[in-house]
Amino acid sequence: MGGPRDQEPPVLLESNPTNQSINTSPEEIKLTFDEYIKLDNPSKGTVITPRIDKDKVVFTALKNVVTIKLNQELEDSTTYVFNFQKSIVDISEENPAENLKLVFSTGNSIDSLSISGSINFHFPASKPDYKNIVVGIYPLGDTTDVFTAPPYYLSEVDTLGNFAITNIKNGNYLAYAWRDANGTLKAESKSEEYDFLLDTLKLEKNIENVRFNLSKGDLTPIRIVRTAPFGKNFDILLNRTPVETQIENKDLGKEFFYTFSDNRIRIFPNSPKADSIPFNLNVKDSVGFVKDSLIWAKFPESERRPEKLQITANSGKSFYKDLEIELKFNKPIKSISLDSLFITYDTASIIPVRRSMMAFEDSIKMDLLKIRLSIPDSISKDIFTIKASDSTFIDIENQLNETPLSANYRKLKRESLADEIKGSILGAKPPFIVQLINSKNETVREQFLESSNDYSFKLLEAGTFKIRVIEDLNGNKRWDPSNFNQRRLAERVFYFFNAEQEQALLIRSGWTLDEQNINATDPTGIQKRAENHVDNL
The missing domain is CATH 2.60.40.1120 (Carboxypeptidase-like, regulatory domain)
Structure with missing residues (x-):
């Protein structure tokens, strides 16, 4: 009370077993400090190598003593490392014990081999974030890997992206790095960045300069979740977004068109069909998984009201000479009234949009319209606006755009x-x-x-x-x-x-x-x- 703030971390006075001891296989570990301490999530914060069942380990703190009951047999002739990181803190100001590590061996020698290196990101944040990055190795022949179980040896990465795994037994290992955001000591391919070495590490002496480049790669194979009619149309719902999509039918682009958004392929017919229609679907995801299916689609009569036609423009873009406009529709477009589609740059001047300026990116989708024209230097205006009145566009379901279109683009000067x-x-x-x-x-x-x-x-x-x-x-x-x-x-x-x-x-x-x-x-x-x-x- 009234004294200076405690800024000193707790200091370890003694441990049982002692650090670097050999021929010991304790049932429990005791750590005695120079002041009263408490635990801060020790099950997650303490790194124990090689791998043991941490669910059985019980940590307790009483006054200035930490007791760790292992509740399991340790392996013979094995060096164990308990790295407490910041899991033991003093009671007064929660200062963590610094560089607190206990090493002992159940055999007659301490394993001393190490692996060290650094972490990089393929798509880094503005400031690289190394928090929760783990590097782990598994013995060659182990039936587990980074996605199924914690590693045999592991280390967390420091704030500069460097790591070192120490006190490793010689042998052959597979190595991985990942962001362990959920604290499971396993990688989640759907949500966490990871990387792995292709080659086996033959650990006979210390290995340095190991490099990992982390990025995400969802290993869930692409698949079809559901297929069903949607009004007069037909939906194919996928579990993830493909990078390549191929749909085959002899009437595609004439009687049938499709759109793709939010993992959903929607096929639109020109008119209802009495019979089921076959479509060959081939989709490929980003990691290379392929799904090839024959789908029989139904296009019945339906009283369901069609969705309204919606338009999204790439407005706000700057250009120098060539004005490139993109209009994205939520449905395939059947016709365009050019009389009500034009570009204006002041209250009295317009540039009509002609058929030669327009092209759909894909003739079997007809949902992305590209308009391109050159603006001569003689027009000195800065802002060009594409305008379309309501009812300019008609989609495959005979819906008209109800809202007029207006999107601006800025012309840059050469100087x-x-x-x-x-x-x-x-x-x-x-x-x-x-x-x-x-x-x-x-x-x-x-x-x-x-x-x-x-x-x-x-x-x-x-x-x-x-x-x-x-x-x-x-x-x-x-x-x-x-x-x-x-x-x-x-x-x-x-x-x-x-x-x-x-x-x-x-x-x-x-x-x-x-x-x-x-x-x-x-x-x-x-x-x-x-x-x-x-x-x-």
């Missing part, structure tokens, strides 16, 4: 543009996807480099950007996550960093930035200076 950003990609081979990302984390430009390491973005709106590169190994023009079941790693993703080791790249009007080179990050695995420890078993 306000930066000239170019260019550079080379070092330490990797094409093909590459190079993305220019603005301060809102939107991809504003994208290039596919099939055979070149040199990128260039010209005539850019001034601002702050970052550049992301995807090492597109299979050339499918998208990033592919890992597939643990197929033993395939995620495609590497790396970024431009400035002299201050930040991703921000500032460019102003009239500027040209050359030699903005991008270094590929280290791949998953043991880096070359330590590669002699890898054994392809």
Whole structure:
């Protein structure tokens, strides 16, 4: 009362067994401190290696003594490590005991081998978050893995993204890293980032410079959840969003059209059908799982009222010379009245939208209309607005747009543009996807480099950007996550960093930035200076 605030952590005075003791197999562990202490979620906060059944372990604290009852037999000739991290704190100010670790062996020697390295993220947050990142290893031949059981040895990652697993018995191991957000010491592929080494670690001496690159990769195979008529239409509901969708029917694009949104494929007929109609459906998800099905769809008469026609425009976009407008519809479009579709740039001037300016992205979906036209420099206005009155668009269910369309686009002046950003990609081979990302984390430009390491973005709106590169190994023009079941790693993703080791790249009007080179990050695995420890078993 009235004295200085306690800022000193509790200090361990003695332990039973003692640290580094051998030939001991305790039923319980006692830790005695120099002040009264309490426990802060010790079951989760204490890392015990190798793996034991933590559900049987009971932690208690009385005055200045912590007692740990193991309630299980320990393995013979094995070194155990109890890393208490921040789970033991003093009563007064909850200062955690620092660097508190107990090591003992049930055999006549202490295992001393170690594995160390670092963590990277393919898609990092603005500030890398290493909280709850765990690195674990499993003995080769163990029937469990990172998705089914806690690891045999493990370590948490520090605030700089580094890790070290110590006191390991020599042998062959499989290694994993993941974000253990729910504290189960297992990875959840649906929600948690993870990575794994393809090669077996042959641990005969210390292994350093192990690299993990974390990203998400949902291993739930894609499947059809439900199929059923929806009014006059037919729905196919999937459990997840595919990256590739193929629907085959000889009348698709003539008698039938479809849309896809929210994991739902909806097939629209031009008119009700008396018989069931066959459709071949082939869908592929991001990790490579494929579902191929023959579906018999019914399109009955129905009194169900059709959904209203809705339009979403890519309004707010800036452009230099070519105005590119996208109109997304919730249903396939059957007809457009060009008389009421135009672009205006002042109260008296309009540009009619002509058939030659328009194209649907997919003729068997007819739900994404692209309008493109060049705006001459002689028109000095800044804002261009596409307008469509009500009843301009008619969908396949004969519904008209009830609300007029109005969407604005901003024309940029040449003198306000930066000239170019260019550079080379070092330490990797094409093909590459190079993305220019603005301060809102939107991809504003994208290039596919099939055979070149040199990128260039010209005539850019001034601002702050970052550049992301995807090492597109299979050339499918998208990033592919890992597939643990197929033993395939995620495609590497790396970024431009400035002299201050930040991703921000500032460019102003009239500027040209050359030699903005991008270094590929280290791949998953043991880096070359330590590669002699890898054994392809």
